[in-house]
Amino acid sequence: MSASVALFTADLRIHDNPVLRAALDAADEVVPLFVIDEGVRAAGFDAPNRRAFLADCLADLDAALRERGGRLVLRTGDVAEETCAVAAECGARQVHVAGDVSGYAQRREERLQRLLASGGRELCVHDAVVTALPPGEVTPQGRDHFAVFTPYFRRWAAKRLRPVLRAPRRVRVPEGPRSAALPSRPDVTGVSPGLAAGGEKEGRARFDAWRKSGMKAYAENHDDLAGDATSRLSPHLHFGTVSAVELVHRASETGGEGPDAFVRQLAWRDFHHQVLAARPRASQEDYRPRGDRWRHDGEEIAAWREGRTGYPLVDAAMRQLLHEGWMHNRARLLAASFLTKTLYTDWRVGARHFLDLLVDGDVANNQLNWQWVAGTGNDTRPNRVLNPLTQAKRFDPHGDYVRRWVPELAGVEGSAVHRPWKLPARERAGLDYPEPLVDLSDGAERFLRARDR
Template sequence: MNVSVVLFTSDLRLHDHPPLRAALDAAREVVPLFVRDRAVDGAGFAVPNRLAFLADCLRDLDAGLRERGGRLVVRSGDVVEEVCRVACETAAGEVHLSADVSGYAQRREERLRRTLAAQGVRLHVHEAVTTAVAPGTVTPAASDHFAVFTPYFRHWSRQRLRDALGAPRTVRVPDGVGSAGLPSHRGVSVGLASGGETEGRRRLSAWLRGGIADYADRHDDLAGDATSRLSPHLHFGTLSPVELVHRARATGGPGAEAFVRQLAWRDFHRQVLAARPDAAYADYRTRHDRWRTEDTAREEVEAWREGRTGYPVVDAAMRQLRHEGWMHNRGRLLTASFLAKTLYIDWRVGARHFLQLLVDGDVANNQLNWQWVAGTGTDTRPNRVLNPVAQAKRYDPDGAYVRRWVPELAGIEGPVVHEPWKLRGRDRAAVGYPEPVVDLSVGLGRFRRARGLG
């Protein structure tokens, strides 16, 4: 066979890329193809922050291919139509791509398989490219997926991962394959990180050298910012989860073990979504909530989005999201709990806002983490409510995170920075910070009544 096509999706890298390796083994020439999917645009997922990061990733991928004698072919339109068109133009015998888990991805794969088969072209779908352990690899006796993380992690940890692959030395692309120009986009968050495999591997090396050792002790430290910040690279696939697990385990220690556990959580959510695609928009486990909607609680929703709820740690996290297109994991838990449980507003309202800004906005992780916090997902403690003041004092004891992101409070010393409503007289008026949108006890009472807890 002379030509194979590799369809890049959320695996925008050259290192540890099984579809690319298989295509190179099968044919003398390979078409590395990325299709800007108009269905993603139509569904509202093509937002500025992720488009800007994606543009970085595609430019870096193209540069890496050119160093090896190839180039990236970019098309725009319906993915199935464009892949089949390229296969026809090049007389390709095979198409290779990575498996994905969303309902849309599963339907697209089936369409692609049928349409290519009609052209006499074989489709090869490769597992464990965007996950460390493929969905469906480990299942309980009576179900198609694990609904609780702990037993899933126990089985996940016993799996033997495939070896990570090196980047190819040479990629030969057939002459004359037409390509659109590489995209260029600007994000809305001024502090948005740069994308691309080169940047991802640089961050990974720095993390393994200097951050992972303390991760177990410091991953919830809001001000310390001691997480890996690799989630955007995992989302776009500029880093391989298989390689990350191997390298973290080789580093060893409690920090590495805690980091690997987070990678397992990512796989856990993917195996849930693969089995239950409607969990992207419907309660995984209904609590028969009668949520307040965006229409009925508009002022509170806007206060939450803009970071002016009157609860400093919540507002700090929401402002970090707007500025960086990223938020600390503990901040994600706090802001989600505040919206869904303290304000009792439909979790989908919050999930949509996160997807509008998060550079790592990922349907599996975003939606299922929101459901986990809202108590409609896989969480075994569905009625737990996080108190933002108690959480702030625990995870931002010096107030440094709040002062960084809520400048109105930068001059307040001591723990009262987490409870500015306790200031008196002129001090309170001079701050210029809003009153709380709801009393925590009122919010808790409303939630408990709604859940039938008294």
């Protein structure tokens, strides 16, 4: 009997998975394979929150395959070497995998292709698996990628996406390839206490519930910090337990301002992927250098990381990150602006901290969103500064988000919670909460002077 290998990476699902479907169509038997990449660990990207979420995803994927007569084969080590070994064990002529965009993923793919070819085997790379539209599918005339979102989105929205694929009814796996034991979430230490559950079943259920209860009002509510009205699907998109293509199709079928706004956010995700595919070095280097000479104050950075800046909305955001391994997108923008524009600290410091904690810590979205906020990326207004007090008035007007995450201020009523330093001395003395690290106007002036010099 013929065999092929379906190498899972950021597509840990059986629904709408072109990699799995192509592998099944190509042979009588398929080895569904996942390799715990030692290179990711060596590079410092094996964060506890993502490791715990991954354990959930792998267990769920294995269960779904077993329901169809199959199983997940798990290996640990070098992805290229382990994949070639599995292909040799089952006599597979083809290995199927999803295309990815980071420099690390591109180098891994190239090495896998060389090693397979040396053994007379073929690597089949499939697009529109990790993203809705493949990077490079739409480009401006004379350039390899769009540098500004709005023209990209116009072209993106005009494209017809591939159809959604059904989950297979049966997966026949050859008996030969051995598998390591699946990891378990309880075995992972250092996990955020409020980390959400992972896996395709959980991701699909979350989308179905949110589609019924929250999608319609998404356009008007998605920035409401206390309302927490976003889909919270970013971890599932990062691990591929839900399909971006399927989400776009199902949201578009619903129609309306809310679904349209949600689809636009999925297009932003694709936008960042196409930028990084064309400019892999942007994961660490300024996309548009501004000549910054960043400050590095260790005490200020520590206060920002721990949620002790003295600005309640910033601190609430950072404490949500510590507790959940996730942060509301509006809060991410604010926390990043405060670090880069008010404290004038290198965006790479903040991006690294986010990657250490975010369960959806994706190189394309995380690094390029940080660059957007820092003004070294794709923002057409590179010197904009998000004022936490103005942001609080707009997106947490009653202070409910702050009181949820900053218990020291839970007893402060109304919007006064955003300016605790203006409380009467007697009330302020009873609060175990720090004074502001820096005056906002001083920080903004310092930043603008540095940029304008």
